[in-house]
Amino acid sequence: xxxxxxxxxxxxxxxxxxxxxxxxxxxxxxxxxxxxxxxxxxxxxxxxxxxxxxxxxxxxxxxxxxxxxxxxxxxxxxxxxxxxxxxxxxxxxxxxxxxxxxxxxxxxxxxxxxxxxxxxxxxxxxxxxxxxxxxxxxxxxxxxxxxxxxxxxxxxxxxxxxxxxxxxxxxxxxxxxxxxxxxxxxxxxxxxxxxxxxxxxxxxxxxxxxxxxxxxxxxxxxxxxxxxxxxxxxxxxxxxxxxxxxxxxxxxxxxx
Ligand code: G
Ligand code: G
Ligand code: MN
Ligand code: NA
Numbered sequence: 722x723x724x725x726x727x728x729x730x731x732x733x734x735x736x737x738x739x740x741x742x743x744x745x746x747x748x749x750x751x752x753x754x755x756x757x758x759x760x761x762x763x764x765x766x767x768x769x770x771x772x773x774x775x776x777x778x779x780x781x782x783x784x785x786x787x788x789x790x791x792x793x794x795x796x797x798x799x800x801x802x803x804x805x806x807x808x809x810x811x812x813x814x815x816x817x818x819x820x821x822x823x824x825x826x827x828x829x830x831x832x833x834x835x836x837x838x839x840x841x842x843x844x845x846x847x848x849x850x851x852x853x854x855x856x857x858x859x860x861x862x863x864x865x866x867x868x869x870x871x872x873x874x875x876x877x878x879x880x881x882x883x884x885x886x887x888x889x890x891x892x893x894x895x896x897x898x899x900x901x902x903x904x905x906x907x908x909x910x911x912x913x914x915x916x917x918x919x920x921x922x923x924x925x926x927x928x929x930x931x932x933x934x935x936x937x938x939x940x941x942x943x944x945x946x947x948x949x950x951x952x953x954x955x956x957x958x959x960x961x962x963x964x965x966x967x968x969x970x971x972x973x974x975x976x977x
Contacts, residue, residue: 725780727764728773732785736762739793740960741811743973744931747950749957751973753810753844756794757960758786778818787819788828795836795843797963802842806970812844812874820851821858826865833869840870844895847873849881852891860891867892874931879919889926896923898949900934906947907939920947 731737738761741754760768777783791813798811819825833840845866852859852875863873874895875883879902898919905912916932923930932944935954944952961969 724765724768724773725776727762728760728776728780728782731760731762732782732789734763736760737786737789738962739790739797740962741794741797741966742953742960743958743969744812744951744953745957745973746952747945749973751958751970752808752951753812754797754966755812755814755846755953755960756790756797757814758790774816778816783816783819784823784828787813787815788832790814791829791832792836793963795832795838797966798842799836799838801966801970802838804967804970808842810842810844810872812846814846814876815851817848817851817854820847820862821855825862826869829866829871830869841872844872844874846876846897848876849878849883852887853881853883856887863892876933879915885922893928895929895931897931897933897953900954903932903934903940903944903954904936906932906943907937913943916944916949917947920944920949924948 738759739756740759741756743751744753744755745751758770760773762768777786794811794813798809801809815825833843866873872894873892874897875893876897877899878896879899896919898916902912902915902919906916920930929951930949931951931953932949933953935941935944935952935956937956941952941956957974958969
């Protein structure tokens with residue numbers, strides 16, 4: 722497959738890079754960034770991770786791709802610390818096959834050590850499906866990561882089928898309300914009901930909750946009213962290259 726071999730080369734030829742999207746508090750101030758991989762292929766132009774991440778999972782390149790993103794992200798976060806932002810956290814998406822097959826904790830530990838980054842400056846985003854597949858294994862992996870001091874967020878929350886009983890057993894810190902619900906939360910229908918349910922579930926389990934994909938002031942107003950105080954979305958900032966971060970951090974736009 723042409724795309725397949727192009728991706729193989731991409732990893733070696735520096736065609737991958739990482740962009741960073743701010744996560745902000747109720748005052749619009751950034752407390753962290755999500756690292757998102759991008760691929761500008763010489764052959765195929767810019768290819769979305771929606772296409773190449775599943776491909777990388779199938780062809781065994783996901784380990785290399787994630788290792789690349791982790792390294793970039795951890796070196797960035799170490800640079801933020803050195804520049805006087807000791808608390809900024811970087812979040813990296815972990816895909817299912819990596820979580821299942823590889824020694825994730827050892828990989829994470831080696832990258833943290835290489836970057837000189839304290840574990841509390843790193844967050845890993847996993848999905849509900851990864852928790853509910855092989856529960857015993859997920860518990861073991863997450864306990865190991867948590868013992869290191871890394872933060873764990875459940876991405877796209879509400880789209881899967883989490884057993885609430887299990888959710889409580891996992892060492893999770895954060896739930897991210899999926900964008901599909903946030904988009905509808907100001908329309909008074911199902912999106913609002915699910916967003917409200919996720920926010921109250923998070924609060925009752927003593928978890929933090931981040932609304933993702935916030936695009937409009939009307940959505941932000943509803944989220945505020947529901948007690949959600951952490952946000953990510955185009956209303957605040959789009960993902961940006963590392964080179965733009967310094968200027969952003971010096972002057973983040975404060976949402977009204
Ligand atoms: O950034 P964008 O909206 O194009 O991302 C699309 C999808 O790709 C999202 O689901 C996002 O989580 C996923 N994605 C982006 N970067 C990474 C990455 O580094 N690793 C994994 N596993 N998924 C990623
Ligand atoms: O699956 P995951 O939650 O990791 O996907 C995150 C992706 O969502 C990012 O790649 C980013 O490009 C995208 N995203 C972030 N904020 C917004 C937003 O406000 N609107 C839309 N349409 N996409 C967003
Ligand atoms: Mn994510
Ligand atoms: Na998501």
